[in-house]
Amino acid sequence: MRFLRFSANNTPSWGAIIDEGIIDLGSRFGGSLHQSISENRLAGLADKIRSVTIDYRVNEISYLPPIEQPEKIACIGVNYANRNAEYKDGSSEAKYPSLFMRTPDSLTGHKCPILRPPESVQLDYEGEIVIIVGKGGRRIPEETAYEHIAGLTIMNEGTLRDWIRHAKFNVTQGKNFVHSGAIGPWMVSADEFSARQYENMHVTTHVNGELRQNDSTANLMFPFKYIISYLSTFYQLKPGDVIATGTPNGAGARFDPPRWLVPGDTVTVKVAGVGTLENTIEDEIIA
Secondary structure (H helix, E strand, O other), rough: EEEEEEEEEEEEEEEEOOOOOOEEEEEEHOOOOHHHHHHHHHHHHHHHHHOOOEEEEEEOOEEEEOOOOOOEEEEEEEEEHHHHHOOOOOOOOOOOOOOEEHHHHHHHHHEEEEEEOOOOOOEEEEEEEEEEEEEEEEEEOOOHHHHHHEEEEEEOOOEHHHHHHHHOOOOHHHOOOOOOOEEEEEEEEHHHHHHHOOOOOOOEEEOOOOOEEEEEEEEEEEOHHHHHHHHHHHOEEOOEEEOOOOOOOOOOOHHOOOOOOOOOOOEEEEOOOOEEEEEEEEOOOOO
């Protein structure tokens, strides 16, 4: 089932999508999607609402990032096998995942504008599949890692390329400009996926209708189950934590010359079995 956060009549809530209509679970049951994941209540809610009359049509709401204020937004870098080759630096494949963190306000929702800040014109796109943690844990074995997934969503992991090189050893600055990326439009619950699907999911990114990225999780150097196990070695993974699993080759920085995003561009990230995340680019307005 698809679960989402949304705003209707200027009031934030959360709900489920059934037959392209929104069931407002916030008004019926209170709480939040994050809380319901933490309390393992989603399966029970799904049974209660299958015959409920919808509250809104999808064109009557605004999409919000699915998880409100996750404790962690962990992002895996350079995870598709052909992405390592794309760097053309002669380096061997990594033994362990690269990792950086994002803040919640660096991401906006589906159909909301991604902002290009005045400090840089090097805004780039990165389409990614995202894991939402369900059951938390430490030192999770790979063989049981899928049991810790609440569901999947999509991210455009927008990046200011010159700002990821402001310091010598980290990329944090270029990954955390306000609303420089997007996440959503919803979370598809884990009961919709099998282990085989997790290991061969297709992701594409289009810019203004032009295909830029196109790959499958079959080509991940570090698959979902390894990422969950690895991160839980040092993190206490918690319900609602967000894990971006890496982007395929084809980012704008890899063209010659680079093809940065500009105001008016539309970026569409599609993941088979999950959905489509679409955002336009606007310049950030400084008051």
